[in-house]
Amino acid sequence: MKKQFIFILCGLFLCAGTIAATDYNALQQGAVGDGKTLNTKSLQSAIDALHAKGGGQLYFPAGRYLTGSLQLKSNVTLYLEKEAVLLGSTSPYDYPGFSTEKELKVNNDHFDQALIYAEGAENIGITGEGCIDGQGRELALTIDSLHHTGELVDKHYNTYRKRPNTRPKLLFMRNCRKVELRKTNFRSGAAWGLSFSLCTDLTIDSLHVENRAYWNNDGIDISDCKEVRISNCFINSADDGICLKSHNRGAWNDRVSISNCHIISSASAIKFGTESLGGFKNVTIDKVVRTSTMTCADQR
Incomplete structure (x- = not known):
């Protein structure tokens, strides 16, 4: 009888964990999808509320959602419907800097701003066929x-x-665990596209990345991350397509798999370095197609 009671109690806790997950519609949280209204406060408030409730999904229906920098927090996923666009503000005042001072002293890239960033978060993601x-x-x-x-x-x-060297990336995640990015379109960063540092258990699958809007625009940068899977992606970048870096002594990229990707690059399709303070190990690359630079794609 005692064992049966423990089993039922555990089942209740599992159900409670499932119920805790919540879905928020961005429009119902005060966002306006007209491409003109700045939605930073309402969208960040929705992410914060989901995080406080134990996690959930912030859903973006069709529309153009103008925003400044957003911080993604643990157990929160952004879902963009096919006709939904998360549109970055063109004012630099909408991108406060975040703390990466240790890395900035090492690699001198000075990109300490991003449209979407996360620090020390886990179980986070971006999915759906919409666009950032x-x-x-x-x-x-x-x-x-x-x-x-x-x-x-x-x-x-x-x-x-x-x-200028101080330009926001499209996405930056540091010290994060269990990150999933699937099917979403990313385009037109002011600097590097998708950048990850010291992250563990990272899945990047079926993304379409067009990052040719300005100089030095990499597609995806992986620095000192472990258990990384990049697959089925299309990347068109003004600099390196996928770049593995090591900014931290005593750290390294480990267990990295890159497969079934098509990369268009003005520099290297896949590059190790330039920053290589730690190192690289257990990296596998399979079925990657590289073509030369083409005319800049639509940057609407």
Whole structure:
């Protein structure tokens, strides 16, 4: 009888965990999908509320949702319907910096901003056939203009290549576990596209990444991550397609699988480095097609 009671109690806890997962519709949380209204506060509030409730999915129906930087938190997934676009603001003031100072001192990339970022989160993801569009060219040119007018000076400005170095990525995740990105379209970052550092158990499957809006635009960057699976992706990048980096001494990329991907790149389809302070091991690459750079794709 005692064993039966314990079994029933465990079952109740499992059911409670399932019930705790919640779905929020972005429109019902106050967001406006007109491509003009800035939705940062309502979308971040929805993510925070889902996280506080134990997790769930923030659902984006068809529409264009303008937003600044959003922080994805544990047990929260973003789902974008096919005609839904998460549209990055073109104002640099909508992208506060996050703490990656340790890495910035090492690799000097100065990209400490992102449209979507996560730090120390687990069980997070982005899925659905919608699009995340950073409007990177407009954003980067605005940053450049504000630097030259003296309104927002970039202390890391690249004077040799005449371009700002402080530009938001499309996505940045650091120290995260159990991350899944599936089927979504990513395009037009102001800097690198999808960037991951010190993450574990990372699945990137069936993504379409167009990142050619500005200079130095990699497709996917993996730094010192473990248990990484990148498969069935199309990547068109203005710099490296998939770049494995090691920014941290004593850390490395380990158990990384790249398969069934088509990469268009002006630099390297798959690159190890330039940053290689730790190292790389157990990396497998299978059935990757690389073609030369083509004309810049539609950057709407």
